[in-house]
Structure formats: C-alpha cells, structure tokens
Amino acid sequence: MKAAVLEGIEKLVVKDVPQPKPKDNEVLIKVNCCGICGTDLKLYKGDYTANCPVILGHEFVGEVVEVGREVKNLKVGDKVVPDPNESCGACDWCRSAQPCFCNNLAAYGVLRDGGFAEYAVCGEKGTYKIPQGLDDETASFTEPVSCAVHCLDKAAIKPGETVAIIGAGIMGQIFTQMLKNSGASRLIVISRSQWKLDLAKKSGATDTIKSQSFSQAKEDVLRLTNGSGVDIVIEAVGKTETVEESFSLAKKGGRILIFGFCPEGKEAKFIPFDVLSKELTILGSWVNPYTFPRALQILTSGKINLKPLISMRLKLENIIDGFKAMAEKPAGFMKALVFP
C-alpha cells in the first residue's frame, strides 16, 4: 500500500510499504480521509518528537475491512473514526481516570503508524462508529473537536463570563463556533490576519482584534472589558510569545488555558507577582480524555460547520503540498484534507 512515512526531520516520503495486519483486538481500516494537523507540521519540523520511521496522520476516518478474532463491537463495512490517543487501560494513570497521561499511550501518527496511508490498523477499544448522517470530511475533525471539548471542560465557562481566544487558525475557529452558544457575554478573537478574523466574526466572535503586538491586543481587550480584562484566555497558537501575552489579558481571578502546542522544551516568561496578586489560574489541556463521544455528537448535531474551514483537498502523493501550505500559511488557507 501507499503511505506517507516520516523518516526524519523534514523527510516525509510517499512510498510503498507492507499492508498492516490487525492483531486479535484490532481492526484494519481503509482510510477515506485524513486531515493535516498543526501537530503533523511540528512533527515534520522536529519541534515535537515522532517515533521515526512512522506513518503520520491522526485525524482519519475510514471503513472497517477486516477485524481481529477478539473484536466484538465492530464489523466489516462499519464507517469508523479512531481516537488516535489510545490508552492502555492498565497503568496507574488509566486506572485513576486520567488516560491522557497513559504510560503506554499509542498516539497514532506519532508513536505508531497513522492515517496518511491506504490502510491503518487501530485497536477496537478506541475506534468509534460514525453516526448516521455524518460525512467523512466532517468526521475527520473528531480529534481536533474532542481536544477542544477537553479544553472547554477545563475552562468551565460560566454564563456571562468573558473569553479571549488568541489565534484564529483552525482551533481558534473551532473554539469560536463551540463557544458561540456557551453563554459567554463576550467572545474576543485575536489574530494577526484580517481574513481569519472575518471568518471568526462569521463563526460567532462578538469582537475581533487585529494585533501586530502584545501591547495592542492588551489595550484593545482592556477597552472592550471596561479596563478589567477577560475571565478566560484560551491560547490557541502554540507560540511562547502568545503564551506570554495571555497573562496580560486575563482579569483578576481569571483563568489562562494553554492549549496551543508550544515546541517541547521552549521557555516562556511571566511575572510571578502578577499571578499571585491577580490570583490567576494557569491551566493546561492535553489531548482528549473521554471526549470523543461528545465530539461526535457535536459534529452530528450540525451545531458547528467545519466545511468553510476546509481549503485544500489532496491525493496522498501530493501530501507535501499540504505541509507546505501549513508552513507558509497563504491567505485563505485553513485546513488540508488528504484522501488516500
């Protein structure tokens, strides 16, 4: 079968590899569609470590074409979407209801082969049937939406609170759509890019800020919130500069959600006095524990519309074009989907 294999930093090669065989508790999936995620680009650039050589791709959907001997709940022909963060269920983290920290996390497309391939094997435990009426392209967003659900669980937004989202890329747009009906009284989206802000406005942002500098964003957020700042800041960029910016946007007693994927080992600065005197809460959000079913429900409900976020549809052999677009971010580019 054909697959896109990451062989090392910036070495992504489309080539023939043996078709995998499912183990007793696994299914073989014929991949229909797999999204290129910001995380894929970070793996490609070496900002985050992959288990090379590995087939990248963790946002995929497909059809079951073979089942292992012990598989009970899935059958050939089922349309499915696997949770790429497969936990073992047996380590201390899993047994204390925190599977996102699993010692043996499988992480498809990072630590084990993923979905930029004609076929992929996945454990039955983490593979979900796609509800009737949900199309492949929308279902391929289950993983990013499930991560957003986990982040919003942690944010625990109360009706009337004010929210600032830093970043209007794919995750900023998903957060905006999901928060539109959350009861937040203000939903401020901050980006350097005007067209992304226009899209965020259509998605439900009450205010948008085009910011070239921290001081600009801070000034505008303070102006919009009677000088106090927002209750919740969601950092959805993954740069140390925007993490640093978060601290100046939160109001006293506010929460800062670090969601964007900062490069491993990179340091950010903050002023401890501000954290203690403003009683800020700093929260992290890591992957998607127990949120896949709710993500599928959100997608099936039609309450969020992801079609306008798909800007590129590619064959597997042209996958590198998608990575280039991710890196260069031309105007109008939001998300690329690969159809193996």
Ligand SMILES: [Zn+2]
């Ligand atoms: Zn992803």
Ligand SMILES: [Zn+2]
């Ligand atoms: Zn575990």
